[in-house]
Amino acid sequence: MIAKDTMEMSQAEDEQTTISDDRKSTIAIVQLTRFGDVVQTAHAVREFRNEYPAIRLILIARKRFAAPLRWLLDTLFDQCYFLDFHQMMDSTSNKELSLDEICNKLHGFVSRINSEDINVLLNLSFSKSSGLLCGLINAKNKLGMNNDPQSLELRISDHWSQFVYSSVMRGPLSPFSLVDIYRRMMGGFKPVATTSVRPKIDYNQQKISIAIHPFASDPKKRWDGKKWVEIIYQLLKIHPNLEITIVGSRDEQLAGEEIINAPLIDNYSHRISNMAGETTIKELFELIAASDLFLGHDSMVSHVAAYQQCPTITIALGTVRPHETAPFGINNYVLAPKTKCFPCFPKDSCPLYKCHADIPFQIVHSVVDTYLKHGEINRKFLEEKSSSFHLDAVKCYQSKFMDTGMYQLIDTLRNDLSLTDFFRLLYRISWLYFFTSEEETHDIPPLGADVAKQLPHYRKGLQQLFELCEFGKKYSQYILEEISSQTPNLINIKTHSAKIDEIDSLVKVLHQCYPHLAPLLDYLAVQKGNLQGSNIVELTESTYFVYSDCSAVSSLMYDLVLKSENKVTGKRSISQPEV
């Protein structure tokens, strides 16, 4: 048996039953990861719902991360299935459950889902368990990671999921917000409908309220409380009409108390309160909606603020990739360090937390002060309050939506692009064009001498990749020709196949020589690992198309690099890579 609350019909569905349409298509979304991911999924689904109100939507999520958001999820989904791991493992008696009993509970959960007529099963979580669960669920079509129920092999067949698997949370070069990726994976992408710009704060209003979440799930992603005490002290001292509420979970309550009881802010204790652990998640949503500004780290609470269209200023540290997970919405601001090792990986050990020190607390105060007084942040305003020394240490991004409707972070301080920034932009243009045939308008960015110097090297790398892919296409074609001949020669097929293996090992070498080509090379590897077909002809055709895709992207990137080089050198000619 499954716990009643994991089985019960949502209120939203009960209400919709009266207008139910048997012909409705059903999309089931699997999101087994944490609170923040569930909130970002909700954000994407809200947009999807506006476009397609008639489609029946199902959510499959972990109870521990989704049940506290039930009140919100019920407004977006027709039915929610919550996987209750603890209920599945625990027996109501003191006797431990046998493996068979646990498997029976799991089977019961999956059977409930399988009673649905699912047109598309969409896995938005990239965890091992989500792929395996998708293998057990019946659906006419499956998108995202899923294990084949027959071979048990992991399959990722759609472009966006292959992109996520090869680029997201890997390096610093993924250019898209997760919410946008989710929206693209759902399909029917249209410019954001629900995000609006709040009117500028009237600085002279009686009370300005800021919700601060000075915490994050990982110590790498959050500052020490003392640094927050400095910021809060400065804010309360300079702005007499400011009231601050610390928000967070029960686990963060004590740390919140330490901040508000710090001797430095003793004189202002009547204007600061600690609500960490004092609110339900629903109350947290309401509290943030009523705030004039959210300030904090990249965490689930920052996504709540974005969902509630509360202006945000977030500080990205450690493993945070702001281009992927910054609060989704217009005119949100993100401060990020220029530290070389930023962003790092969860597994990286870091005794120094250099990126924490690289954002001075003074700049955070200047940014908040500027936002409160001017309603926007730009270099000119910040230069009035901060030293060049402080400004040069950080990046300050502002979020906007581009002509394609895609979310983008723009550097308000107009720093010269680093090689990483430049390649992230190249990937953005290239992936978007490749996946959707949409062209996003960007000016060719001005490049510093250091970056310009490296472009010929990378252009050479793209040329080599292009050539390898063209060879890959050629040998795939040879195999197909051999197979279709009247007397196919197995030795010839094996020789051509060996050439393809050789090409793949040469592609791996490019990884070492051109680290900024890693997303494209990884994408090629993921595509090659997910060839379509069940016989040698289909698999070879699929191989041909994979090389063809990579050849097209590398050719496009080659052109963009050359254009940027020409801008630096003042040349006009443009050429294609040639084999």
Added chain:
Amino acid sequence: MNSSLEIIIAQELEQLAQSAVNDKGNPRELQLLLLKALLEEEGKVKAK
């Protein structure tokens, strides 16, 4: 808490791998792999 369960799952998976070389697609195997993955992920969440 679950270490014994993890061992039992691993043992049964091994048995299935040995006995069903040509009999892929056993839903029990997929269920066991899912349970194993859930246990691992739960351990990581707890470690945080």
